[in-house]
Amino acid sequence: MPAKGIAILGSGIFATEAHLPAIATLGDAIELKAVYSRSNKSASTFAQSAQDVLKLTHTPDVYHDEDPAVSLDKLLARSDIFAVIVVLPITVQPKVILKALAAGKHVLSEKPVAPDVSQGRALIKEYESKYKSHGLVWRVAENFEAEPGYRAARRAIEDGKIGKVTFYNACVVNYIDENSKWYNTPWRTVPDYQGGFLHTIASLRVVLPSALQTVSAFASLAKDILPPQDTINAIVKNADGSHGLVELTWGAPTVTRAKQAGNNITVTGTEGWLEITRASGVMRIAVHTITRDKDGKSTGETEEVIEEKEVGIQREIESFLRATDGSDDGVDDPRSTLVDVAFIEAALNSNGAPVDLVALAKV
Incomplete structure (x- = not known):
């Protein structure tokens, strides 16, 4: 079975020091095909780190906000990417989560579920009413x-x-x-x-x-x-x-x-x-x-x-992948993380x- 294509949205410390090593432990289950950050420099630097950590033969494709030809929308339009891991500043995450879901992608977004309870409630309601019934999985990456x-x-x-x-x-x-x-x-x-x-x-x-x-x-x-x-x-x-x-x-x-x-x-x-x-x-x-x-x-x-x-x-990513295959263990459900x-x-x-x-x- 070919590896499932994913993208990482965000290029900060946690994406580099936590997510890349965790993905490296998963072997051939998934393939990092693309990365996105707001600037070309940060996205390109992260892509190089990803190639090194994951021992890829080439760097993942780079997307950023400085060129419309390689925008986030272009990344999300790719049919070979089935899921995204969102590791962006929390103030922009809700909008990006909904954009990814609307594009038909499964989403694993870094904690917290939203900047505050009100936005968290609204985000969960929109996910459950518009996307969950279509089989799309959204989980909040609370590794603890x-x-x-x-x-x-x-x-x-x-x-x-x-x-x-x-x-x-x-x-x-x-x-x-x-x-x-x-x-x-x-x-x-x-x-x-x-x-x-x-x-x-x-x-x-x-x-x-x-x-x-x-x-x-x-x-x-x-x-x-x-x-x-x-x-x-x-x-x-x-x-x-x-x-x-x-x-x-x-x-x-x-x-x-x-x-x-x-x-x-x-x-x-x-x-x-x-x-x-x-x-x-x-x-x-x-x-x-x-x-x-x-x-x-x-x-x-x-x-x-x-x-x-x-x-x-590593465990939260594995749980997320199982959920996308229809085996949901309930870990990192958005409703539970809203309590935090x-x-x-x-x-x-x-x-x-x-x-x-x-x-x-x-x-």
Whole structure:
């Protein structure tokens, strides 16, 4: 069977450092035929990187906005391209997603689903009413939702290893300065659609057995270079009555504050607890379970360690490709990823008042 032709729209850091290596692991399943960026220079540079990483015999065809003969519309008109991966700035992604769908292409678009909840709802409604019924697949590339480590943690909870979930904590404390490659990119400097913030919420959404229901939060700017807000502290209640604390910041004053924060997720239940940590591309899940004697009295605890390599981007692309073949596992469905945007939007605007996430994210 010949490889399916795809195009990548966008030529930034994440397209280069994340998507190309992930595609390289897929072998002959897909073929990168074209790339698009707004400028000829960025598109051409990315095409060369793609040739090197994917070991192609020639560079993918280059499309950009500087010449109408090689515009995005021309790329989307090609019959040999069945799907596009959209890795463009979030402010332009909704328009491009709809343009690609209208051209009959399947779409995998980088997180978030949209810049805000309102646009996300509108985009999902238009997709479901106009394109989904025609067999076109649109998925939002939230790689943490596809990570085997988070899914392993969820299975441990579903298997009863920590009993009924009672409370949880999520801590992400990061340091960023003007020298960071992420500085001034919208993924980090605009918290409404900040990749790191969204990742944590997606992780909780995968790991916890019950939906995030209500959030009460305060948000602030800790570091002047990261306006408008870089820090969120939230209290969350889930549908099953469990609750948690979520601490998110890119505004650590020093590197040591971030390094010593113990960035992790812990989930505590009636029969134990588990901790999820990440280091050097590996996710470690330590599951602690109460041991009991024949009378049910606690006699101590056991620890089980599960380690999974971080391969979420590869897994999300594989899931997307299966969905285009009619085998949908539900990973990265736009409706589910809208919850992540709703959480951040709610937390930024809560000022301590409870916000109903279910109502906010309802399409």
